[in-house]
Amino acid sequence: xxxxxxxxxxxxxxxxxxxxxxxxxxxxxxxxxxxxxxxxxxxxxxxxxxxxxxxxxxxxxxxxxxxxxxxxxxxxxxxxxxxxxx
Amino acid sequence: xxxxxxxxxxxxxxxxxxxxxxxxxxxxxxxxxxxxxxxxxxxxxxxxxxxxxxxxxxxxxxxxxxxxxxxxxxxxxxxxxxxxxxxxxxxxxxxxxxxxxxxxxxxxxxxxxxxxxxxxxxxxxxxxxxxxxxxxxxxxxxxxxxxxxxxxxxxxxxxxxxxxxxxxxxxxxxxxxxxxxxxxxxxxxxxxxxxxxxxxxxxxxxxxxxxxxxxxxxxxxxxxxxxxxxxxxxxxxxxxxxxxxxxxxxxxxxxxxxxx
Numbered sequence: 256x257x258x259x260x261x262x263x264x265x266x267x268x269x270x271x272x273x274x275x276x277x278x279x280x281x282x283x284x285x286x287x288x289x290x291x292x293x294x295x296x297x298x299x300x301x302x303x304x305x306x307x308x309x310x311x312x313x314x315x316x317x318x319x320x321x322x323x324x325x326x327x328x329x330x331x332x333x334x335x336x337x338x339x340x341x
Numbered sequence: 342x343x344x345x346x347x348x349x350x351x352x353x354x355x356x357x358x359x360x361x362x363x364x365x366x367x368x369x370x371x372x373x374x375x376x377x378x379x380x381x382x383x384x385x386x387x388x389x390x391x392x393x394x395x396x397x398x399x400x401x402x403x404x405x406x407x408x409x410x411x412x413x414x415x416x417x418x419x420x421x422x423x424x425x426x427x428x429x430x431x432x433x434x435x436x437x438x439x440x441x442x443x444x445x446x447x448x449x450x451x452x453x454x455x456x457x458x459x460x461x462x463x464x465x466x467x468x469x470x471x472x473x474x475x476x477x478x479x480x481x482x483x484x485x486x487x488x489x490x491x492x493x494x495x496x497x498x499x500x501x502x503x504x505x506x507x508x509x510x511x512x513x514x515x516x517x518x519x520x521x522x523x524x525x526x527x528x529x530x531x532x533x534x535x536x537x538x539x540x541x542x543x544x545x546x547x548x549x550x551x552x553x554x555x556x557x558x559x560x561x562x563x564x565x566x567x568x569x570x571x572x573x574x575x576x577x578x579x580x581x582x583x584x585x586x587x588x589x590x591x592x593x594x595x596x597x598x599x600x601x
Contacts, residue, residue: 271394271449272394272395272449273394274390274393274394275390293391294391295391297448297449297452298449300448300449301447301448301449304445304447304448307445308445
């Protein structure tokens with residue numbers, strides 16, 4: 256799981272052009288959007304695309320479910336892990 | 342023929358090779374000691390890092406040039422005009438390539454490929470509430486933006502008003518580069534435009550006329566309009582500039598400085 260979280264942090268940094276942010280700067284439990292890392296709605300769409308390209312995960316653009324998955328690196332890791340297991 | 346008078350009260354220009362005033366002056370005078378090296382990167386400390394990451398190198402150049410003319414001591418421009426012939430053409434080409442192979446489009450790239458994207462980021466970063474427009478007018482782009490500045494100023498009562506114009510363009514990327522007829526030494530140029538004759542700066546007049554010689558001409562690569570305009574401003578002994586676009590010719594001439 257730690258490995259997957261590091262992988263997801265790298266994905267977030269690369270897909271969203273987070274210059275000056277390193278893997279160590281991102282706390283797995285902190286919010287990705289608005290507070291915490293400070294991502295915005297365009298980032299949400301971009302991240303959705305990156306998940307689709309990398310893991311084949313398709314998410315509805317504006318569902319309560321997606322919001323939960325996008326809350327933090329921890330929740331994203333759970334999503335990807337369960338998708339891999341399925 | 343009717344002519345319009347404006348004063349360029351200040352300017353700033355950026356390219357990876359030149360950013361200081363003296364460097365541009367040497368460029369305009371043909372006095373550069375050695376070939377300029379591409380080592381400059383625009384530093385934009387006033388743009389929040391989360392916004393800054395969205396800007397292309399050209400977008401950064403444009404906001405850097407604009408930022409040089411927005412000191413705290415100076416009155417805010419009443420409007421800002423962003424003008425680019427091709428805009429974020431690098432992003433557009435990438436999006437078109439993705440479309441061609443039916444790959445999903447990057448939402449961030451799409452949102453930043455629109456013509457007013459750089460102006461939008463400028464307005465957020467600098468908390469600008471005055472009007473911002475984004476102009477593209479083919480080979481007339483630079484002159485059309487200055488005409489737009491003139492008209493916006495002309496309908497206002499305030500003599501002290503100024504408008505900020507920001508020009509930016511990159512060379513056309515592959516596979517469009519063979520259509521590029523402009524050589525770009527200037528990546529971004531910002532000028533403050535005023536109608537007041539009393540203001541310090543370079544007073545100029547311009548007029549435009551339809552071209553009569555519209556027969557096909559062999560395309561020749563020449564210095565981009567922003568570059569020619571900056572050269573005209575900086576070369577002391579150059580009194581006039583003629584910029585011919587497809588259908589129009591814009592004639593510029595320097596006016597005597599009232600303070601001199």
